[in-house]
Amino acid sequence: MRKLGEYQVVSDGRLILGPGQEVSQELVARSNGLAGVRLLMFNPKLGGEGKYKVSVLDNEGKELVSQTVAESNMSWEEWLRIDFGNLPETEGKELTLVIGREGVQKGEAVVSTLNRSRLNLTEGDVLRAYTTEEIEAADKGYAGIGFALGDEYKGGVMKLNGEAVKADLTFQIFYSQPLAEYVASSIQTAGVRLVQDSSFFGEYVLMLVVVLVVIGWRARRLLGSGLRKSKL
Amino acid sequence: MLAEMPQVKRLLKRAWCDPVLIVSLGILLRLLVMPVAMNWDLWTNSQVAVKWLTQGVAEMYADPRVAYPPLTYGLMKTWFEIVNRSVAPGLISWLAMPELKALQDVGVFRYLFWLKLPWVVAEVLGGILLSRIVKKKWRSQILVLWMLNPVVIYTVAVFANVDAAPVLLILAAFWLWQRKRRYLSGGALGVATALKLFPVMLAPFWLFSIRSLRERFFWLVWYVLPVILGHLPVMKIAAYSQNVLGGNNLSKVFYFSVEVGLERLLIIFVMAYVFVWLRFVYNEDRSLNELWRNAMVVIGGLFILTDFHVQWALWLVSYVVGYWVAGREKGRMAVWVGMGSYFLLVLLLQASLHVGMLGPVEPTLWLLRNPVREVIGDDWGLALGIAHSVVAGSVAWIVWVSARDKLEVLEEK
Numbered sequence: 153m154r155k156l157g158e159y160q161v162v163s164d165g166r167l168i169l170g171p172g173q174e175v176s177q178e179l180v181a182r183s184n185g186l187a188g189v190r191l192l193m194f195n196p197k198l199g200g201e202g203k204y205k206v207s208v209l210d211n212e213g214k215e216l217v218s219q220t221v222a223e224s225n226m227s228w229e230e231w232l233r234i235d236f237g238n239l240p241e242t243e244g245k246e247l248t249l250v251i252g253r254e255g256v257q258k259g260e261a262v263v264s265t266l267n268r269s270r271l272n273l274t275e276g277d278v279l280r281a282y283t284t285e286e287i288e289a290a291d292k293g294y295a296g297i298g299f300a301l302g303d304e305y306k307g308g309v310m311k312l313n314g315e316a317v318k319a320d321l322t323f324q325i326f327y328s329q330p331l332a333e334y335v336a337s338s339i340q341t342a343g344v345r346l347v348q349d350s351s352f353f354g355e356y357v358l359m360l361v362v363v364l365v366v367i368g369w370r371a372r373r374l375l376g377s378g379l380r381k382s383k384l
Numbered sequence: 385m386l387a388e389m390p391q392v393k394r395l396l397k398r399a400w401c402d403p404v405l406i407v408s409l410g411i412l413l414r415l416l417v418m419p420v421a422m423n424w425d426l427w428t429n430s431q432v433a434v435k436w437l438t439q440g441v442a443e444m445y446a447d448p449r450v451a452y453p454p455l456t457y458g459l460m461k462t463w464f465e466i467v468n469r470s471v472a473p474g475l476i477s478w479l480a481m482p483e484l485k486a487l488q489d490v491g492v493f494r495y496l497f498w499l500k501l502p503w504v505v506a507e508v509l510g511g512i513l514l515s516r517i518v519k520k521k522w523r524s525q526i527l528v529l530w531m532l533n534p535v536v537i538y539t540v541a542v543f544a545n546v547d548a549a550p551v552l553l554i555l556a557a558f559w560l561w562q563r564k565r566r567y568l569s570g571g572a573l574g575v576a577t578a579l580k581l582f583p584v585m586l587a588p589f590w591l592f593s594i595r596s597l598r599e600r601f602f603w604l605v606w607y608v609l610p611v612i613l614g615h616l617p618v619m620k621i622a623a624y625s626q627n628v629l630g631g632n633n634l635s636k637v638f639y640f641s642v643e644v645g646l647e648r649l650l651i652i653f654v655m656a657y658v659f660v661w662l663r664f665v666y667n668e669d670r671s672l673n674e675l676w677r678n679a680m681v682v683i684g685g686l687f688i689l690t691d692f693h694v695q696w697a698l699w700l701v702s703y704v705v706g707y708w709v710a711g712r713e714k715g716r717m718a719v720w721v722g723m724g725s726y727f728l729l730v731l732l733l734q735a736s737l738h739v740g741m742l743g744p745v746e747p748t749l750w751l752l753r754n755p756v757r758e759v760i761g762d763d764w765g766l767a768l769g770i771a772h773s774v775v776a777g778s779v780a781w782i783v784w785v786s787a788r789d790k791l792e793v794l795e796e797k
Contacts, residue, residue, distance in 0.1 A: 156748040161482045190751075324484075324751070338746035342420070345490050352494035355471075356419065363412045370405040374398055 153334040157182050159324040160305035165270050166194045166296030167312065169204060170263030174252035175297055177321035178308025181242040187328035188235040189249060191321070192298030195226035196291070203254040204295060206234050211246040220254055226295050231324070238328045246308070249323065251297060262290040264313075271317045272301065298322035401524040403515070410508065410531025414541040418500050419493035421741040422750070425451075425695070426544040427483065430499060433460035434479050445623040453628060455578040455614035456546055463502055472498040487747040496744060500544045507540040507548035507698075513555045514702050517562055519795050522709040529705040535723060538730075539698040542741060547698050550576040550583055554679075555702060557590070562672055562797055566594065570606035577607075578614025581629070582699065585657065589678045592665045636691050653689045657682060673792045679703070684783035688776045694730050694737060700779065706793035707782050714785050722778025729771040732756050732764065 158179050167175055189206065200223035207218035217236045226232055262282050268274045279287060298321070299310065305320040329337070347353050399405055428449045435444040436457055444450060444457065468475040471494075478486055478495050486492065511530030515523045530536060539545045553576035560569035573590060576583040587607055594600045618624040641649040664678050680703035686692055687700060708719055730737050735752035743750030757764040785791070 154748065155746075156484075156751065159484055161484050326748070334746075338748075342745040345488070346419075346493050348490045349494050352491070352497070356415075356493070356497070359415055360412070363408050363415060366408045367405060367412065370402055370408065371399065374395060374402060374405070 153329050153331050154187055154326040155183075155329050155334055155337070157186075157325040157327050158305070158307055160300060160320045160322055161324070162300035162304045162320075163192055163298035163322045164301045164319075166298055167267045167270060168263050168290060168294050168296050169251065169253050170260050170267075170290060170294040171253055171258055172260070172313070173263055173267060173294075174250060174313055175299075175321060176248050176250040176311045176314075177305070177323060178246065178248050178310075179305070179325065180307045181245050181247055181325070181327075183327040183329070184241055184243045185328040186236060186239040186242040186247070186325065188233060188326045190231040190233050190324040190326070191251065192323075193226045193230060193232045194228055194296035194298065195223060196228065197223055197293070197295070198227065199224050200295075202294065204251060205254045206249070206251045208236065208239070209248040209250060211248075213248075216247070223295055229298075242327075248308075249321070249325075253294065260290060262286050263294070266290055267312060271299075271312060271319055273312075273315075273317065400528050403524065403527055406524070406527050406531050407508070407512070410511070413532070413537055414504050414508070417537065417541045418504060419497040420745050421542040422487065422492070422496055422743050423543050423741050424736045426496075426499060427479075427486075429457075429546070430460065430464070431479050433457045433464060434476055436461045437465065437476070441617050442621050442623070445618060445621045445627060448627060450623075450627045451632070452546065452580060453578060453614060454617045454624075455575075456549070456580065458617070459502070459549075459579075460546075464499075467498045475499075483743075483750065484747055487743045487750055492744045500541065503544055503546055503548040504541050506552045507536060510548065510552040510555050510702070511536070513552065513559055514705070517555065517559050517794050518706065518709070519793070522793075525709050526705055529708060530701070533701060533705070535697050535726065536701055538727075539695050543695055545695045545698055547580055547582075547695065550580045551698055551702070553579070554583055554586065558672070558676065558794065561590075561593075561675070562794065564797070566599065567602055567606040570603040571610060574607040574610035575614070578610045581633075582696075585682050586679050588661055589664055589675055589682070592661075593670050593675050595670065633693070636693070637686070639691055640689050653685060656685055656689060660685070672794050672796055673790070676703070676706070676794050677787055677791065680706075680786055681783050684779045687779040688783070691772075694726070694733065697726060703786070704782060707786050707791060710791040710793045711782075711785055711789070714789060715781060718778045718781040718785075722775055722782070725771045725774035725778065729768065729775060732760075732768045732771055 158181075167173070169175070186208065189208075191206070202223040204221050204223070205218055206221060208216045210216055216239060219234050219236065221232065221234060265274065265278050265282070266287065269278060299319050300322060301319050303318065303320065309316045310320050311317065346356075429451065432444055432447050432450050435447060441454065450457075464475060464479075472491070474491055475495050475498070478489055478491060481489065489495075508531070511527060514530060515527040518526050540548045553572045557569045557572040557576065560566075560572055570590065573583055573587060577587065590607070591600055591603060594603055637653050638651050640653060641651045644650045660678060660681050664674070667674070680700075683699050683703065686696060704719060704722075708716060734740070734754050735749065739755070740749050740752050754764075760767055
């Protein structure tokens with residue numbers, strides 16, 4: 153069973169995964185068995201032929217696993233699911249999720265400027281250097297990936313081409329768990345949250361107790377009168 | 385041990401006749417599911433209602449997710465304000481969170497409980513009221529059939545279907561009619577229509593149950609007044625007619641049609657509705673039970689001739705449980721088959737209508753799309769069609785038998 157782990161679901165915009173653009177997100181795995189990731193993709197070229205590489209690196213930069221995703225499998229503002237199988241012994245490890253266009257490419261200045269501008273890394277109207285057609289071609293030429301400005305995910309930083317930025321990728325991490333463990337851990341976590349809201353927990357238990365007392369009282373009354381009648 | 389069995393059976397039989405015990409059992413079941421199930425409709429409509437608070441009614445109706453008339457959103461908004469200031473502080477900011485964050489919030493169970501409470505109260509009152517308007521000999525049985533009904537519990541305590549309020553008011557209209565309070569009955573049906581639009585389909589039957597033209601006029605005034613008053617906030621909002629009146633529900637009702645000429649459609653539900661209504665108008669029988677049976681034919685018709693929403697099942701439950709008690713030997717199998725295929729249909733639809741609703745317990749479930757479809761593959765559409773058709777067939781049988789045998793469910797006074 154796939155279970156949701158870390159996530160950051162706020163999306164303030166998209167970064168263009170054009171030539172030479174690589175986006176990464178650091179995170180700390182909460183469980184063993186990292187099974188996959190979902191990324192919020194914006195693909196303006198539905199059915200396009202481009203390919204993107206998604207990989208997971210350990211804290212030394214060693215690639216643990218990777219997948220290549222075709223542009224044709226991406227939609228506009230849809231979660232893209234990437235399965236990695238099952239990475240054992242990931243609990244507590246610092247990992248980096250990396251996504252970029254596959255192959256060696258020459259970077260496009262306009263794409264880089266657009267991305268930096270969206271991350272508030274530029275000053276002034278830097279896009280003035282480009283024509284509307286150039287900007288549009290860059291914006292609609294490659295798939296984009298969702299991100300949130302600020303520090304929405306506390307577990308690690310996001311980087312654009314290796315430079316740390318004040319933003320976080322929009323992502324969901326999944327872990328593989330046996331069914332019994334999955335059910336038990338879900339109920340346990342839900343139970344903890346219910347108890348943490350102590351005033352509601354108290355009110356809720358009180359309501360249940362009141363209803364159970366009424367049921368018990370009526371059942372006992374019925375049972376009592378039933379037994380009396382049978383003795384007669 | 386065996387000798388005790390008849391005694392146990394007798395006790396159980398007596399337990400079913402104890403209204404306090406039955407209502408308490410029903411409340412217990414509702415209490416258990418209310419805080420743990422979240423539904424997409426509940427989430428989006430609550431967010432929409434909050435928009436009225438924060439941005440005003442016009443902005444709210446500009447939201448394409450809007451689905452209800454202003455009275456329903458007005459009640460939701462008022463309720464949110466009350467609970468946000470008392471028992472569920474932080475509710476309004478919780479509703480502004482991204483869904484996954486909201487599902488993992490510590491207060492999720494509290495908020496879901498209080499969000500659903502008004503509709504659950506309305507539904508429980510509806511069950512009690514229904515048991516008061518049926519023939520005396522069936523009161524306890526009806527209460528059991530409502531309070532422990534899986535369809536009722538699923539549509540309201542789990543799903544948080546706001547239709548619980550209009551259904552309660554429709555039953556109140558029957559109750560008032562039974563007590564010869566005809567104008568008040570019109571008022572109750574009017575408020576039901578102001579809350580959700582579907583009770584408008586019943587109004588022409590109520591109107592033509594009255595023989596005197598004068599009384600008919602005054603009934604109409606009592607009916608129309610709450611509808612107009614309820615719509616005052618949206619009189620000048622064009623988006624209301626686009627998003628609510630011309631919305632998804634109406635298109636479902638009009639979808640099943642046949643082209644009978646260039647630019648001309650024969651809408652099957654509308655044709656059937658007019659036929660049933662005319663039959664009612666020219667029928668001498670103006671009894672309460674005839675009104676009940678015709679309401680059943682109209683509501684049942686939605687399940688036979690349209691691509692109904694699963695939450696609409698609540699509209700039909702009172703008539704089906706009435707059929708169960710009054711029809712007795714005339715095919716209870718139809719109810720079992722209909723209910724079984726109804727839940728099969730629910731399972732075949734997107735996860736947000738079944739296992740996905742357990743998102744507050746395990747947020748991963750909220751992200752599932754349609755697990756059954758992924759397993760079944762290409763045959764999913766056929767399976768869905770079969771489940772839908774079995775529900776439609778069962779409802780058709782129930783409606784037909786009720787009309788053919790003139791089943792008398794309600795107490796005539």
